Amino acid sequence: MYHFYDQYCVEQAAKSRLRALPQVDLPVSLDFSSNDYLGLATHPDVVNAAIEAARQCGAGSTGSRLLSGNYSLIESFERQIAQSKHTEAALIFSSGYQANMTVLASLLSQRVLPAAPIVFFDRLNHSSLYNAMFLSGAEYVLFERNDMADLRRQLQKYRVASRPAFIVTETVHGMEADLLPIADVVDIAASYNCFLYLDEAHATGLYGPQGYGLSTTVDLSPVPHMVMGTFSKAIGGAGAYIACNTIMQQFMLNRTAGFIYSTAPSPMSVAAAAKAWSMVPALAAQRQQVFAMADLLRQLLRARGITVMGDGTNIVPVCLGDESDTLALKKVLLEEGMMVSAIRPPTVPTGTSRLRIAINALHDSDSVNQLAQAIVQHLSRPATRG
Ligand SMILES: Cc1ncc(COP(=O)(O)O)c(C=O)c1O
The missing domain is CATH 3.40.640.10 (Type I PLP-dependent aspartate aminotransferase-like (Major domain))
Structure with a gap:
């Protein structure tokens, strides 16, 4: 029976759609792939809330x-x-x-x-x-x-x-x-x-x-x-x-x-989420920063004729259309220490493959400029376009 499942993966590979877990120890200096938009996953108060809950209520x-x-x-x-x-x-x-x-x-x-x-x-x-x-x-x-x-x-x-x-x-x-x-x-x-x-x-x-x-x-x-x-x-x-x-x-x-x-x-995840939830109203400045940085990235890319989707969100999708172009750009950015997500069908409709760049509260204008420059540079080079 295994061969049915193996065959499915072989077919996915033939279409360049075989998924695999990313390497865990990549040397990433700028992470634009994380959904931790407010940087709360590592906030000491959030982490401590989880530790305290485990002590009081147990791990499960x-x-x-x-x-x-x-x-x-x-x-x-x-x-x-x-x-x-x-x-x-x-x-x-x-x-x-x-x-x-x-x-x-x-x-x-x-x-x-x-x-x-x-x-x-x-x-x-x-x-x-x-x-x-x-x-x-x-x-x-x-x-x-x-x-x-x-x-x-x-x-x-x-x-x-x-x-x-x-x-x-x-x-x-x-x-x-x-x-x-x-x-x-x-x-x-x-x-x-x-x-x-x-x-x-x-x-x-x-x-x-x-x-x-x-x-x-x-x-x-x-x-x-x-x-x-x-x-x-x-x-x-x-x-x-x-x-x-x-x-x-x-x-x-x-x-x-x-x-x-x-x-x-688990009490640990509930306590961490409850702590983070209670902090959200006070994070107006972080929200503003996130949206300002996303706007800046959109402006920098659009000014160079690059197709960027959406407005008013911290997610900046750069639509390349072609799947292998999208993977190639993700790869070169990673080689420069910048992690972005390459989103391809079936997650998005065919012909709309894109880089999904998620701006979070830890990004500043230097990081956004570095990413924009790298994207512009690689998209203007014929080699990265397949
Ligand atoms: C719109 C939407 N709904 C639901 C989910 C699932 O949430 P979770 O990752 O907590 O399982 C996601 C996450 O990718 C999502 O983007």
Whole structure:
């Protein structure tokens, strides 16, 4: 049987798409690939919170939240998240992938809803959202990323009153580097009587008056909704939350299999995330710096005719289109001590391979200038273009 799996990898290799773990001890002086946008993963207070939690509560949570794995630290953090997100309740998961997969699948369950649901689904949604939808077996209609006219068109065409309808999208896109027109989406969800499921993985920590995400900039009360976010990016840790009302919290405790049958997150990761979360409102200067540096990089590259996607986010995608050009540029930058991510299909659509540059609070104008110069230099050399 192994040969089936080997054959798959051989085929991936033939298409130059075989994935492999990067070397761990690369001599990187500037890391533009990390999702630790605020530099909190190594903050001493965050690290100490994890150490203290391990001393007090142990390294592991010992069971599912519904059995032996509930503890006061996780409950108090959930109350804190609910307050920050202006919701009645919140529930914590061990990872963002787990949260999306299991929560969205349970939400779309045909054993719970009175009729088969229909999902209006952003074409560029994250793999965890796609897989949740596939797992649920729900019918879905794709709309173009951030295209509100297209969303309305699809709703006009396919929304029928007899079927529960859902809109699923991301507030900040981690690969396109754009912001959801969230107020418009809420209006549309209200007009078409849809449940709104928002993923704030890349917004948490960076947007909103206190840094708690784009969902805090609007009134979501006109529509039934759930807001997911992760601790794995700007919060610098691991795990995820769902912010919602108490009905949906109770529903998840009773129906969301990946919550019910999974061991609760470790007290260490919850304590680290809780500490980082509490620091977020005071990090306005870091947020400003991150956005200013991302703007600077965009300006420097665009001034040299390089195609850079997105605006207003700390993620700067440099679109090369061709997969091998993208890999080649990543490689030469690495040789100069600069780590960026090369993003290729199937993560992004064919023909849109790109370098994904993530600016974080540790970058300054010198580092951004160094990266921009290197990219400009290599892109103007025919050899790096294949
Ligand atoms: C939009 C989005 N949702 C969910 C996830 C999954 O989060 P996690 O890495 O915590 O599993 C990611 C992470 O890559 C993401 O970008």
